[in-house]
Amino acid sequence: MTPGLAFFVADGGDPQNWDDIVAAVLAALSAEFTVAPERTVAGAVSVPAARVIWLDTFDWRLHKAGLTLEYVPGRGGSELRLSGPSGLEAAQQVTGWRPARPHLLADLAGGAVGVRIASLIAMRALIPVVATSTATGVYRLLNEDDKTVAKLLVDRPALDGARKDPLPPRLAIADVRGYAGPARRAARLLAAVPGVVQGARPPLADALRVIGRRPGDYSNKVDADITAGMPAAGAGAAILLRLLDTIDANTEGVLADIDTEFLHDLRVSVRRTRSALKLFGDALTGLTREELAFFAAEFKWVGDLTTPTRDLDVHLLDFEDTVRGLAAAKPDDLEAFRTFLEQRRRREFRALARGLRSPRYAGLIQEWRAKLTKIQQDTVPAGGTRTRAGYHQQVADGTAGLLATVCTRTAFAKVAKRGAAITPDSPAEALHDLRKRCKELRYALEFFAPLYDPAASAKVVGDLKRLQDCLGEFQDTEVQIGEIRTLAAAMLAAHEAPAVTLLAMGEVTAGLAARQQAARADFERRFAAFADVAGQRRMSTLLRGGTA
Amino acid sequence: MLIYATYNIKGGVGKTTAAVNLAYLAAGAGLRTVLWDLDPQGAASFMFRVKPKVKGGGRALISGKRPLDDAIKGTDFDNLDLVPADFTYRNMDLLLDDGKHDVKQSALPGGKPARKLSKLLAPLADDYDAVFLDCPPSVSLVSENVLHAADVVVVPLIPTTLSVRTLDQLSDFVGEFKGHRPDIFAFFSMVDRRKKLHRGITEKLAAERDNVAQTVIPALSVIESMSVWRSPVGVIAPGSAAARAYRALWVELRDREEPRG
8 A cells, every 4th residue: 555644444344335435435535625536647546456466485484473575566577575563674676576486585586575584484485375456546635725635545455366356445544745634634534434444454364364364374383272171082183183284285385396395394294193193093092903003004105205305305405504514625516416416306206296196195195084083073072171270170081181191201201211221332223212202202292282381391392302403413414424325326326426526425424423423422411401300300290280 | 956946037927837837847757846936926836726824934944943844745746845935935035134144245246145045955955856946026135045046047038129138137147156156048938929029039049049948938828827727737738839838848958957967
C-alpha cells in the first residue's frame, strides 16, 4: 500500500459486504469533503493491478524471524522487498528471476536482501508461498476550494493464479504536505465506519487463510497433541501420525530437489519413526507383532534409501568450509573432487527418486496412515481427570503419562549404563552405540515434550544435545574419512583423480582425524555433565514433575 | 537544485502564468519542484487553490523563526509543492532590511540584506531539484534578493520597443553583481501574431539575442482562463496552442540550463 497517514482493512467477514463497506467509507468522507475519483491517463479509476509474490523457505525461516519477503515483478526489472516489524529493511533488483521456481542464496548474489537473510535461510531455497494481485483506486478528498487536502487509497487484493478469490480491501488515508489536519479528520471518519478495522495488515495472512494455510504452518518438530491422561496407544499413534505428516510434507520437495533440507527433514522423521516403534511399538494396541516388524523393516528401507544422497549432500554443503580449511593444498586442487561428488550425487539422487516414486513407498505411506488412524479411532479414552493445577492425573495403567515415563526412563538408563562403561580404551563402536541410545532418549524427550515441565526439560535436553554433538562429531568425522577414502579409490578407478586432488583429499582426511581426536578427548566431560549424580537427579525430577 | 525566478519590473506581463506553467511542467518532467509565491496578491497560490496564508506571516519566514520547509504545501500535482503568498509580503522590503546589519554594507548593491532569500532557500537543496520564485513587479530589495538567489531569471516581455530597454536595464544591473550572476533568459509573452509590430519585434530580438527564447507565448484566452479554472494550461487544455507553447518554452529553458543543474 502506498505510504500514508493511516491504514485500515475493510474486514466485514463476508466478501459480499466489502463493497458495501467501501461505499459506506465514501459516504462518510463525503460528509466533510468532496470525494473525487482520480482518473488515470487511460481514464480508468483504478491503476493497473500490482502483483506481489511472497517468498519464504519451506520451514518459514523469514516469518519466524519476523520478516516478509515480497517479489514484485516489473517491466524495467523486478524487485525483492524485505520488510520487518518497522517497515522496509532492504530491497534488491533482480533480473531473470522466475519466482515460481525455488531460488537459493547464490541467486541473490550479494544484494542487500541477500546479505540480510544469508544467515537466516542458509542452505534453504526461497519458494513462492502465495501470490496476490492488487488493483488500487484513488480518491481525492477536496476542500471548499476544490483543493486536494488528502487522498483515499482503496486497494482491492485478490489471489493471483488459478484461484482469484478476493481478499479484504485495504484502505489508506494519504496526507498532502501541509494539510495534516484534514487527513486526520478523514482518518477519524474512516475509523468510525462499521466493518473498518484500523491497522496495516498485509494481505499475506488473508491470502494464506483463503488457501487453507497459515504462516508458520510447517515445522519438523514433534508437537503432537497429546496429554498425560490420554491412552498410550492413542498418544503413540498421534506422535507417529505427526511424524508421518512431516515425511509426507517433505516427499514432494525431495523429489523436486528444491534444497537439501527436505531430505534431511524426511530422514529425521523416518529415524524418529523407527525409534518410536522401538520405544513404544508394543503400546500400539491393534498392531500385531508381525505388522510392527514389517513397518520397522520398511522404514529402515526408506532410511537406507536416503543415506547415500544425504551423505553426499553433507560433503557438498561442507565443501566451502573444507576448502577454506586447507593449509598446504590450493583450493582449486579439490575441484575434481567436487565434480566427482556432484556426479555421484546425481546418480544416487536418481536411485532415491526411483525409490520414493515406487509403489512400495506409496503403499507403505498409505498403509501406515491407515493403521495409525485406525488405532486412534479404536482407542478408548483412559480415565483421566483434570486437577486444579491443570495436570492430568493418571488413574489407570496405559496412559500416555505412564508410557512417557517408562520410555524416557528406560532410554536414560541405557545411556547412563553404556556411557559409564566407556573408558579411554573402548573401541569406537562403543561410542557409536552410545550415540544411537542418546538419539533414542532425545526422541523420547521430544515425543513427550508436551507432558514435561519446559524449564526442567530444557536443561536436560541442553546437556544431552552437547553430548550428542560430541558423539556426532566423533562418528561423522570417522564416516567422512572412510567415505573420502572410498571416493578416492573410485576416482582412481575412473581415472578422474589428479595427483593434487588426492593430496588435497589426504589433507582433508587429516583435518577430520584431528577433529575426531578432539571430540574423543571431550567425551568424558560431556558425558559427566549429562549423566553424573546431578544429571540423574535432573532426569528424576523431570520424570516426576512432568508426568505426575 | 536550480532556482528559477520569473521577474519583470512591469506588472501584467505574464510572470505568474509563466511561473505556474513552467513549475507544473518541471514537476511533470520528474523534477522535485517548489514554487514560492512571493507576490502578496497571491495569484500563483490562487491558481493552485492554496490559501494565501503563512503561519506567522512573512516576518516568521524571513527572520528564520519558522523554517521555509514548514510553510510548504503540497499541490494537487505530483512532485510540485508551493510556498503560499501572504499579505504581509507587501512589507517584505522592510522585513529583509530589518536593521540587524551594517548600515554601510546594506547600502551597497548585493549587500547582506540582498542575500537573505538565498540563505532561506539553501536548506531546500536536498529535497528539491527546481525552485521557482514568482516575484512581485517592482524594483526593490525583494527583487534584488530574488536576482541574487536565482540561477536563472526568466523575463517575460511584452512585444513593445520599450521591452528591449527593460531587458538591457536588467542585464546591466545583474552585470554589476560581484560573484554569482544569474543567467537572464527572456521570452515574449502575450504575442498577437496578427500584429505586424509584434511579429517584427519578436523575430528581430530572438534572432539578435542569444538570451531571448525562440518560443513565444501567444495571447490566448485559455491562458487568461487559468484564473477561472485555477489550474495550469496543461491541465485545462493539454492539446491547446498555449499548452504547446509553454511546453516548448520549458524545453528551451531546460536545454539551456541543463549544464548548470
